[in-house]
Structure formats: C-alpha cells, structure tokens
Amino acid sequence: MAPEELNHELIHTLQQWEMEFLLFYLWYGVEYVVRLVQYRFDATKAYYNISFEREAYANERNLDYLRKRRVFSWWRYLREDTVGKGGCDNVPAEGTKDE
Numbered sequence: 001m002a003p004e005e006l007n008h009e010l011i012h013t014l015q016q017w018e019m020e021f022l023l024f025y026l027w028y029g030v031e032y033v034v035r036l037v038q039y040r041f042d043a044t045k046a047y048y049n050i051s052f053e054r055e056a057y058a059n060e061r062n063l064d065y066l067r068k069r070r071v072f073s074w075w076r077y078l079r080e081d082t083v084g085k086g087g088c089d090n091v092p093a094e095g096t097k098d099e
C-alpha cells in the first residue's frame with residue numbers, strides 16, 4: 001500500500017473515531033444520497049464529493065496531515081468552496097479509487 005493510500009485510510013479512521021463509528025457510516029450514507037441528487041445521479045462524482053472523501057483525497061499526499069489535523073476537519077469540506085465550483089475534480093483513473 002502506497003504511503004498516500006495508507007494516509008487516506010488513516011484520515012478515515014480519525015473521522016470514524018470522532019464520529020463514534022455508527023454516526024460516521026450514517027452520515028456517509030446520507031451525504032452520499034444528497035450528493036447523488038446534487039450531481040444529478042453521477043455516482044462517481046457523488047462519492048468523491050462526500051466531505052469525508054474530499055478531506056481524505058485533498059490531504060492524502062500530505063504525510064504530515066494526520067499530526068496537524070484538527071478534530072472534525074471534514075466539516076469544512078461540506079462547503080463547495082473548499083473544492084471549487086462544480087465539486088471535487090480529484091477523480092483518479094478508473095480502478096484506483098477506494099471503497
């Protein structure tokens with residue numbers, strides 16, 4: 001596993017801890033449905049624009065991020081202006097995205 005992939009998953013681990021796990025998955029599911037509607041049922045775009053994924057993809061290459069990250073940092077990724085108009089474009093090549 002590449003360092004940035006591990007970093008991505010560790011960012012999710014912190015998100016899950018601060019959301020008490022169950023709430024993380026509930027929020028993740030609800031936000032995915034909201035993003036599906038927002039991005040006109042483009043499932044890929046909806047996935048990459050879930051705030052947890054926005055935070056993880058935006059910071060996975062920053063291997064210092066976990067040490068400096070503040071709790072509930074994903075919260076500011078709810079806002080469109082953290083990723084630019086039209087949502088997150090950080091969509092990797094087919095077959096490289098995580099679950």
Ligand SMILES: [Zn+2]
Pocket residue numbers: 008012052053056098099
């Ligand atoms: Zn992810």
